[in-house]
Amino acid sequence: MDAPAHIDRAAILAALDQVTDPKTGKGLTAAGLVRGLTIRGDRAAFMLEVPAPEIARYQGVRDAAEKAMAALPGVGKAQVVLTSEASGPAPGVTRVRRGAQVNPDPKGQMAPSPEAMRPAHVKKVIAVASGKGGVGKSTIAVNLAVAFARLGKAAGLLDADVYGPSAPTMLGVDGDPEFDKVLQKLIPLTAWGVKVMSIGFMVDEGAPMIWRGPMASSAARQMTHDVAWGSEDAPLDVLIVDLPPGTGDVQLTMVQKLKLDGVVIVSTPQEIALIDARRASAMFAKTTTPILGVVENMAYYTEPSSGEPLYIFGRGGARAEAGRLGVPFLGEIPLDQALREACDQGQPVCATAPDSAAARAFIEMAKALS
Ligand SMILES: Nc1ncnc2c1ncn2[C@@H]1O[C@H](COP(=O)(O)OP(=O)(O)OP(=O)(O)O)[C@@H](O)[C@H]1O
Numbered sequence: 001m002d003a004p005a006h007i008d009r010a011a012i013l014a015a016l017d018q019v020t021d022p023k024t025g026k027g028l029t030a031a032g033l034v035r036g037l038t039i040r041g042d043r044a045a046f047m048l049e050v051p052a053p054e055i056a057r058y059q060g061v062r063d064a065a066e067k068a069m070a071a072l073p074g075v076g077k078a079q080v081v082l083t084s085e086a087s088g089p090a091p092g093v094t095r096v097r098r099g100a101q102v103n104p105d106p107k108g109q110m111a112p113s114p115e116a117m118r119p120a121h122v123k124k125v126i127a128v129a130s131g132k133g134g135v136g137k138s139t140i141a142v143n144l145a146v147a148f149a150r151l152g153k154a155a156g157l158l159d160a161d162v163y164g165p166s167a168p169t170m171l172g173v174d175g176d177p178e179f180d181k182v183l184q185k186l187i188p189l190t191a192w193g194v195k196v197m198s199i200g201f202m203v204d205e206g207a208p209m210i211w212r213g214p215m216a217s218s219a220a221r222q223m224t225h226d227v228a229w230g231s232e233d234a235p236l237d238v239l240i241v242d243l244p245p246g247t248g249d250v251q252l253t254m255v256q257k258l259k260l261d262g263v264v265i266v267s268t269p270q271e272i273a274l275i276d277a278r279r280a281s282a283m284f285a286k287t288t289t290p291i292l293g294v295v296e297n298m299a300y301y302t303e304p305s306s307g308e309p310l311y312i313f314g315r316g317g318a319r320a321e322a323g324r325l326g327v328p329f330l331g332e333i334p335l336d337q338a339l340r341e342a343c344d345q346g347q348p349v350c351a352t353a354p355d356s357a358a359a360r361a362f363i364e365m366a367k368a369l370s
């Protein structure tokens with residue numbers, strides 16, 4: 001439920017207009033600098049997008065804008081994400097507090113990228129993708145990361161779904177990641193033995209995210225590279241990347257700018273999901289990202305009285321699809337109410353119910369991907 005105190009959108013825009021844009025001398029609203037204003041409950045957030053070279057100059061403006069919003073009735077938390085437009089080479093990034101600063105690559109499109117690189121001190125990067133939304137990518141990404149941690153690996157989870165981050169809820173973790181001035185990197189949060197970064201830590205989870213394509217891509221990219229995932233002495237063994245659904249800009253950027261070791265495709269058994277999975281596989285094949293395998297989620301339901309698996313959506317579709325693609329079938333995850341509840345409560349089954357059928361399947365999957 002929303003907080004009873006109602007935040008007045010017009011009042012926010014008026015307050016932001018009292019903060020002066022140093023460039024034009026106008027108020028921020030009149031200068032067109034208030035983008036993607038989202039209000040939810042007692043939180044208000046927007047993106048302040050400025051030319052890349054001006055980032056430093058606008059940090060004070062960002063703070064003033066946050067203050068102006070926070071002073072309004074009903075506003076419990078005000079957030080301004082400072083981002084830069086695509087204009088010339090990205091400057092050295094200096095981050096402050098919780099602002100996600102974004103320096104889009106002006107040419108961050110389809111081209112193969114010679115500069116593709118993996119984040120520093122990360123040995124392996126595996127993305128979890130699907131063609132269709134809601135098939136359980138995040139559930140699988142989160143549990144896979146926890147499964148790796150249980151196997152003794154140094155594991156990380158990058159929630160690259162800048163449109164609908166779910167890691168904070170699924171892992172029960174939230175907070176403002178600290179910025180390490182020496183490393184010039186954000187320190188990821190840790191949950192269930194997994195290092196985690198999510199745009200949900202910086203912008204309110206659940207608020208509708210209004211990103212333009214290139215900005216979303218570079219937000220995802222920066223969350224990858226500007227984070228201290230590991231160190232010289234303690235590298236990260238594996239980074240799991242939870243991608244947004246589909247085959248859009250963010251996915252392309254991630255596969256092209258990041259040296260992915262491969263991608264795990266998630267599908268549910270229904271034909272319609274399999275068709276989308278095929279589409280996603282085709283995209284990854286085009287970008288020469290290896291497909292490490294296919295996982296079937298919500299594969300069966302265990303009949304409580306008999307303990308028999310019921311294949312309510314049909315059986316074997318994803319396995320057959322893996323066969324068609326010539327890639328391994330990585331396992332079946334049951335449709336399981338306890339798994340769903342565990343996700344909602346931030347209690348990943350791999351950590352809290354390691355003997356459940358779902359957790360065992362995740363552990364096997366992690367072993368297969370090790
Ligand atoms: N095997 C399962 N059994 C029961 N519930 C599941 C299972 N897998 C996922 N869910 C539930 O289905 C919903 C969608 O799952 P999830 O958020 O992981 O999908 P997604 O593919 O990441 O979605 P999106 O495309 O929106 O990012 C969640 O409520 C999750 O708890």
Ligand SMILES: [Mg+2]
Binds near residue numbers: 137166242
């Ligand atoms: Mg998701």
